[in-house]
Amino acid sequence: MSTLAPPPRPVVDLAPPAGGPRALLRPRPVHKLALLALLAAVLVPVAALTWSGAQWPAGLTVDVSGPLGDTTDWIIDNRDSHPLFVYFLGHLSNAVVLSVRGVYLLLLALGWIGVTAGGTLLAWRLAGARIAALTLVFFLVSGGLGMWVPTMQTLALMVVAVFVSALVGALLGLAAGLSERTFRLLRPVLDTMQVLPAFAYLLPVALVFGNGVPAALLATVIYAAPPMARLTALGLRGADATVIEAVSSLGATGRQKLLTARLPLARKELLLGLNQTIMMALSMVVIASMIGAAGLGDRVYQALSTVDVGAALAAALPIVLLAIVMDRTTAAAGERLGAGGTPPGPGGLRGPLLWAALAAVTAVFAVAGRLSGSRVWPTGGTLEIARPVNDFKEWMVDHLYSGVPVVGGTADWAGRFTDWVLNPLRDGLTALPWYGTLLVVAALAWLIGTWRTALTAVLAMAAIGVLGVWEPSMNTLSQVLAALAVTLVLGFAVGVFAAGSRRFEALLRPVLDVLQTMPQFVYLIPVVALFAVGRAPAVAAAVVYALPAVIRITTQGLRQVDPAAVEAARSLGATRWQTLRQVQLPLARPALLLAVNQGVVLVLAVVVIGGLVGGGALGYDVVTGLATGDLALGLVAGVAIVCLGLVLDRVTQPTERRSTGKGA
């Protein structure tokens, strides 16, 4: 038989008519603005007449310090007697203390030789020789800098925190991944938790548990579990529908489907979730030193409070190395699993046998270490870097802070930035009538997002006023806006350049990788060294922290622009600049908006932590609240930070990101 010619396909017009009902449901920007203007015309005169002045009217504030103080007192009074504490929170806190202590003692018992050998072997098994070498360097550096004990304390806390976070996250994610209702309930909560600064979690936890390891661990779990939950749920829900359908068509039960298809298909997301959880846990474990977590973070905190840059650096180096080691190990393990390859290992030694061999080798090293009599790091084997670093810093203070010919000094820059940018911005924001601020927030959020996001943003902004922290919030906001502007200008410029030059991107990538893995806390150290204390260094730290993400998203967004469109533009004779301006940037708009969104969230997180180095405002209130035990002050500031985070996220949140999920 010869082939039959395929028939002509009758053209069926399935596309809905242009415009359609969708266009009617989505008001155009002009209409939105007109509606807001109308609303403003009615409400503003009323507001202006009723409450005079630009500040949030006193009549609209609620003083919560009284009730909060009472709550604090009640908790402190009842901590040892109330059933809730005795039978639930008490046990919880005891379990945490015991398990962290247990891991810590185990690490000490293994001795530095055992821990180093075990950690290196583990990294080698999971991620290969290069990462194993890096792990070895990490242990040697942390011991060499005299930070062995704090490193072990941090590690012990990390082990327990990651275990609990991953478990809680995976369970939540499982529930949300399998049940539509749970997903709809959890998704907005998780999305929101994702954008809140770590600082905001410290106070409520400290209030309930008091300062100490349980509070630190709980704060860490609250902060680090959401990414695991989020990615587990997304992974389970994002499973290839055709595979799930095929599995159903073969008669699989729900459980079979979950175990043989859904979970294995979500492996990549699960590992990515674990990776993010680990990184966030580390970030939080370090910050949680403010509520009583011992370890490396505590050393940084102590050093920063006395502006001892050298000591801070000695503690920060192990933190940075630990972050890189943990990130690379989980990432490499994930890639390996995803590729379906077999992990490295001598032939014949696979699976449980290999693990047993690793454990045995570690034990041998540990015993050898014990027999040689050195359990903690050998006393002579440390290198004191605090003094030389501080000497260098003194030299910088003398020579670079001011009076450098032509360019001026770093302190001069900081001062000028404060005088010319931060102060006017803060004064302007404070001088702007409060209803004006609300209107601007509403307009921005509605233009970029939906009416839901706008409403959330306005309500959150109003909550700040109601809590009576309008002024410090405007101060924080001014720092955020200044940092954001600098971040975006730098980030977009570098991102555009990196998208255009493969070589530059290849050079940039490892730098970005390292910068993105470092905990927020660490960024404060170099800026303090360069700019002393004040608001300018807080802004600088925020810029440095947010820059990598902005650069990366911009580059990726530009790269992902449909090559056919770029090619078409070129074929029409467009110059490179024309292509960039008329094709690439418009098509990469969603990515650029996402970059703004991420930038603002990251900037806020660090600006708030900047309260530790003289950034003032809300962050300072949290620090003071924690330091002086005035939990009401800190708690109000914490809530204001949460609100500010919500406002900033919603105002910059593109509609696309919400299109898959509901709720604001």
Place this chain on the structure above:
Amino acid sequence: MTGTSGGASAEAKSENTPAKSGTPGQAASAAPGSATTGSATDGREVVFSVRELWKVFGPKAERIPQDASLAELSAAELRERTGCTAAVRDVSFDVHKGEVFVVMGLSGSGKSTLVRCLTRLVEPTSGGLAMDGEDVRAMDRTALRELRRHRASMVFQHFGLLPHRTVLDNVAYGLEIQGMGKAERREKAAAMVAKVGLDGLEQRRPGQLSGGQQQRVGLARALATDPEVLLFDEPFSALDPLIRRDMQEEVVRLHREEGRTMVFITHDLSEALRLGDRIALMRDGRIVQLGTPEEIVGSPADDYVRDFVRDVPREQVLSVRRAMRPAREGEAEQGPALRPGTLISEAIEAVVRSGGTVRVVEDGRCLGVVDHACLLDVVARLDQPGPRDEVAA
């Protein structure tokens, strides 16, 4: 319980199922001689019996089939009035044991939804659905699972393979779901892998295979459970034309060897004509014509079908039964003889050689004769009453 007994009886039945009547060389013959029509059941066992089946997506879908005023609306009107989309509308047909039943239509015509309704991967909105006389719509979860495990397997357009498993474990997956032991299922799976021509690739992963190979894995997975019916949902649409051709021949071969009942969904007319014993042509959720390839091509039910089959080389689908005219005096006794199922493309040669008329003979009786003019009329589409003027003009 019911599923197991059904599976067992299916095996017993399949032994005495007559193999497809086409000759080995004629992949697309579609049994032109046997002329099973769409409506006749002619005593053959019915595997799937579908009656007035509806599937409506959207809010309060149940009301649509019941409400005559809504049921008659066009797709666009229905969406506007109710927000619902009727993917399958009032569809009835029987699938006979051992036949290849093709459902064909353009994308959006509801054919994929229809095939999913058969095992309730998509829950039908209303209507009757029976397999081997058992009411599928009344089955509880366990019975339905048994049906999917043992009696009907499906092959998907996008394969639906598990990327983290080897080829062998993918093929064995259906048996694993049934609870079969590792060694036994691997042994069976290995035999299936060989059957579809993938020997040596057992330990590969789906990502390392070409599209055609992946679909062979999908086919082996479906065959491994030894189902009574194979359901194909556009299985070869995502493949290159040459690979597609290979796979179609593979299906023809499997059908010839095993005589398994197949329901085959496609949007490709040539594929439908090549594989189908009978073809149901769907448009907007309805079956517009149900018949043998010859009936579809030779007697299109309406302009839509006619438009659809316009470019089909008719001499390769239609038989002399359609082209012949009554014998005039003397013609019935002389000249070469052809069977009525002979394709026109083959008859042309005989007519040219004889130089005159050729008789169409069945069981020694002369049904009629064909000559140049008759054959050309069919090829030139002049045998149809409708568009004759058009074509002439």
